Amino acid sequence: NAGVTQTPKFRILKIGQSMTLQCTQDMNHNYMYWYRQDPGMGLKLIYYSVGAGITDKGEVPNGYNVSRSTTEDFPLRLELAAPSQTSVYFCASSAHRERGEKLFFGSGTQLSVL
Amino acid sequence: DAKTTQPPSMDCAEGRAANLPCNHSTISGNEYVYWYRQIHSQGPQYIIHGLKNNETNEMASLIITEDRKSSTLILPHATLRDTAVYYCIVFYTNAGKSTFGDGTTLTVKP
Numbered sequence: 001n002a003g004v005t006q007t008p009k010f011r012i013l014k015i016g017q018s019m020t021l022q023c024t025q026d027m028n029h030n031y032m033y034w035y036r037q038d039p040g041m042g043l044k045l046i047y048y049s050v051g052a053g054i055t056d057k058g059e060v061p062n063g064y065n066v067s068r069s070t071t072e073d074f075p076l077r078l079e080l081a082a083p084s085q086t087s088v089y090f091c092a093s094s095a096h097r098e099r100g101e102k103l104f105f106g107s108g109t110q111l112s113v114l
Numbered sequence: 115d116a117k118t119t120q121p122p123s124m125d126c127a128e129g130r131a132a133n134l135p136c137n138h139s140t141i142s143g144n145e146y147v148y149w150y151r152q153i154h155s156q157g158p159q160y161i162i163h164g165l166k167n168n169e170t171n172e173m174a175s176l177i178i179t180e181d182r183k184s185s186t187l188i189l190p191h192a193t194l195r196d197t198a199v200y201y202c203i204v205f206y207t208n209a210g211k212s213t214f215g216d217g218t219t220l221t222v223k224p
Binding site: 004031032033035037041042043045048050058088090092094096100101102103104105106107108110 | 146148150155156157158159160163165201205207208209210211214215216217
């Protein structure tokens with residue numbers, strides 16, 4: 001099983017450029033999430049989705065957009081990149097089970113906006 | 115979801131047990147306690163979870179107090195590779211909406 005796959009692993013953007021961070025999971029999880037993590041800090045939730053066609057804002061959604069057209073994919077779109085969006089981005093997924101709900105993370109995308 | 119409180123940092127000698135505390139005084143009856151760790155800049159990794167009974171797996175043990183207001187993650191024989199940030203989170207469902215906070219940075223020393 002591949003689990004949660006994120007692409008690209010690294011990216012450098014110029015101010016004002018746009019890009020899409022890809023996230024795919026093969027575990028048929030209904031919940032998917034996007035986080036950002038600034039150096040030395042914890043994870044901050046950007047957007048999340050409870051199923052295909054349903055998305056909602058997290059703690060820090062400004063400057064980002066998401067879509068969830070399939071169960072497997074949850075891309076994160078950056079419009080008009082700004083230096084403040086320099087961070088490591090993590091995608092994660094989960095599915096509620098009777099004995100609990102494990103969260104599975106991708107390996108991250110390191111983004112620099114210069 | 116209940117909020118958790120963890121010490122910002124801890125040290126542990128290699129080969130000794132590492133005991134990481136977490137307070138979750140507002141936990142609800144159906145909320146589980148979960149522990150994750152993050153090594154360097156990798157994605158966080160699941161360690162263990164529990165509801166009210168103590169739990170043990172190949173990685174660690176989880177001790178939850180009888181009133182469920184606090185818990186302790188135990189790494190029985192810490193190694194240098196256990197140096198990481200450890201996060202305690204509490205929730206029932208929709209795991210990713212939980213607040214991860216800044217966690218506890220555990221440094222295992224030779």
